[in-house]
Structure formats: C-alpha cells, structure tokens
Amino acid sequence: ETALKRPSRMALVSEQGGFDTDWQLSLHSSLDHAIAHQHIYLLFQPQCLLESGHVVGAEALVRWKHPQRGEISPSDFIPFIEKAGRLKPLTAHTLRLAARSANVALNAGARISVNISATLLAEHDFVSLICDNIAAGGGRPQAITIEITETAKIEDFRTAARNLERLQEKGFHVSLDDFGTGEANLSLLVGLPCDEIKIDRSFVALAQHNERARIVIRALNDTARKAGMRLVAEGIETETEQDLLISLGCVIGQGFLYGRPMRISELLSMLDVRESCEPRKLTLY
Numbered sequence: 702e703t704a705l706k707r708p709s710r711m712a713l714v715s716e717q718g719g720f721d722t723d724w725q726l727s728l729h730s731s732l733d734h735a736i737a738h739q740h741i742y743l744l745f746q747p748q749c750l751l752e753s754g755h756v757v758g759a760e761a762l763v764r765w766k767h768p769q770r771g772e773i774s775p776s777d778f779i780p781f782i783e784k785a786g787r788l789k790p791l792t793a794h795t796l797r798l799a800a801r802s803a804n805v806a807l808n809a810g811a812r813i814s815v816n817i818s819a820t821l822l823a824e825h826d827f828v829s830l831i832c833d834n835i836a837a838g839g840g841r842p843q844a845i846t847i848e849i850t851e852t853a854k855i856e857d858f859r860t861a862a863r864n865l866e867r868l869q870e871k872g873f874h875v876s877l878d879d880f881g882t883g884e885a886n887l888s889l890l891v892g893l894p895c896d897e898i899k900i901d902r903s904f905v906a907l908a909q910h911n912e913r914a915r916i917v918i919r920a921l922n923d924t925a926r927k928a929g930m931r932l933v934a935e936g937i938e939t940e941t942e943q944d945l946l947i948s949l950g951c952v953i954g955q956g957f958l959y960g961r962p963m964r965i966s967e968l969l970s971m972l973d974v975r976e977s978c979e980p981r982k983l984t985l986y
C-alpha cells in the first residue's frame with residue numbers, strides 16, 4: 702500500500718511533463734536490469750575557483766537512460782525508487798561508479814562529490830554502505846565528498862551526526878547540499894559535522910535583486926571561513942552573478958557558466974590529467 706501511494710508531486714509531474722505515472726511507479730522493478738545494462742550512469746559538473754576558473758571538484762549527478770523514455774533526471778525517478786524502498790541499491794551503484802573516477806580526479810586536485818539522500822543517514826549500515834562501495838570502486842575516502850541532500854528527511858539527528866563523524870574520521874569530506882532552503886537550516890549547520898556548505902541556487906539568483914540575500918551570503922562566507930569550512934555557490938549561470946558572488950566573498954562555484962553536467966572524459970580533459978606523472982603537489986580546496 703505505502704509503496705504504491707501516489708506522492709503529491711506526481712500530479713505536478715504529469716501536468717508539466719505530460720508523463721503518465723504508471724511507468725514511474727514501475728521504475729523500481731526495472732532498477733536491477735537498468736544497473737546491469739549500464740542504463741544508470743553519472744554525469745559530472747565541475748566546481749571552479751571563481752577568480753580563475755580552475756577546477757577544484759566535480760559533483761556526480763545520476764542519470765537513467767530509459768529504453769522507452771530516454772534520459773530521465775533524478776528528480777523524476779529518485780522519489781519513486783525511494784518509495785519502493787530501493788534507494789540503497791541505487792546509492793550503492795552510484796557510489797561505486799563515482800569511486801572509479803575519484804582517484805584520477807584527486808591526482809589533478811579535484812574531489813568528487815556524491816549526492817546521498819538524508820533518508821539513509823540513520824540506517825544502521827550507513828557507514829558501511831558508503832565505505833564498502835567506495836572501496837569496491839577502488840576509491841580513496843580522501844577523494845570523495847559525501848553531499849547530504851534532502852535534509853528535510855533526517856529523522857534521527859544524533860545517529861546522523863555520529864555517522865557523519867565516522868565518515869570524517871575515515872577521511873571523507875561531508876557537505877550540506879541546498880543550504881538555505883527547506884530544512885537545510887542553521888540547526889543542521891550547527892549540529893552536524895561538515896566540511897562544506899553549498900548555498901542553494903535560489904540564493905544566487907536572488908542576490909542581484911535582494912540586499913538581504915547579499916548580506917546573508919556574505920555572513921555565510923564569514924561563518925564558513927571562521928568554522929574552517931568550504932562554501933560552494935550553486936547554480937551560477939552568468940558572469941554578473943559570478944562577479945557579485947566574488948564581491949560577497951565566495952571562492953568556489955558551480956553552475957552552467959562553468960559547465961553543464963558532462964561525461965567523465967570531458968571532465969578529465971578540463972582537469973588536465975596526466976595519469977603517468979606523479980601526483981602534483983596539490984592545494985585542495
């Protein structure tokens with residue numbers, strides 16, 4: 702019953718996209734097949750130093766190439782996979798895929814961020830879900846940032862905090878995604894161990910017209926710096942936005958201005974990877 706209960710956003714999806722919803726409800730039954738046939742894959746979006754454009758990281762974003770429907774975006778299939786209780790096998794797969802590219806990226810000075818839905822945070826095997834799959838993909842924890850998304854769904858705050866701390870002890874970085882929206886709020890920033898916050902793109906878009914948005918972004922930069930965290934500005938689309946963010950103290954950004962989500966080969970060419978050389982002496986951001 703619960704697995705098949707239609708979530709409210711489905712009405713929205715069918716209005717906007719004209720999708721019928723039955724195929725979405727049946728997605729979970731084709732997950733194993735899709736994984737086995739490489740229909741589920743990652744694209745990577747660069748994260749850059751705003752001043753120089755130098756790439757210091759990349760966010761892995763999952764895609765599903767559906768035989769009938771073409772490329773489906775995560776917002777259109779993750780809610781259904783989650784409802785069906787299949788989020789763990791999907792996450793295990795994306796972690797392995799990300800791990801395969803992470804070491805070579807790290808050698809060029811870039812960490813790979815992987816989105817992890819906060820619903821998994823309080824699972825008893827959360828830490829081994831992350832560690833085992835990153836190890837299975839041959840990745841080093843130091844090469845990976847765990848980006849906690851959908852933070853509204855954190856159920857057990859204390860368990861979540863303890864699990865994230867254990868990941869940090871193993872060398873992973875932890876990031877709070879979409880900061881400033883919904884439940885991604887100050888109590889998370891204060892209560893959860895993290896190395897990075899990502900300001901949501903709605904703030905970036907607002908900043909040009911809204912004095913208080915600018916004040917908040919500047920204050921978040923101060924907070925991050927004093928707390929020893931990185932701050933990443935999301936969804937930068939124009940040079941005007943970029944220049945404004947620089948003036949507000951932002952150092953790192955991600956958005957269409959620097960690159961759309963792309964294949965790993967394209968990302969590596971942006972990174973100027975020389976696999977045969979010794980890893981360069983790196984300043985990691």
Ligand code: C2E
Pocket residue numbers: 746761762763774775776779795815816817818850851878879902935936937938955956957958962
């Ligand atoms: P997110 O983590 O906030 O990822 C950023 C989203 O914004 C991506 O959409 C990206 O393509 C889009 N974006 C990046 N730059 C710009 C820009 O300049 N302008 C605009 N308008 N959009 C931009 P995408 O790939 O469709 O992903 C949507 C969401 O799905 C992600 O939001 C994330 O919450 C979730 N997601 C993606 N991959 C995974 C995954 O492997 N696991 C889980 N649990 N969630 C994932």
Ligand code: MG
Pocket residue numbers: 760816848850878
């Ligand atoms: Mg993200």
Ligand code: MG
Pocket residue numbers: 878879899901935
């Ligand atoms: Mg985000």
Ligand code: MG
Pocket residue numbers: 879
């Ligand atoms: Mg988002």
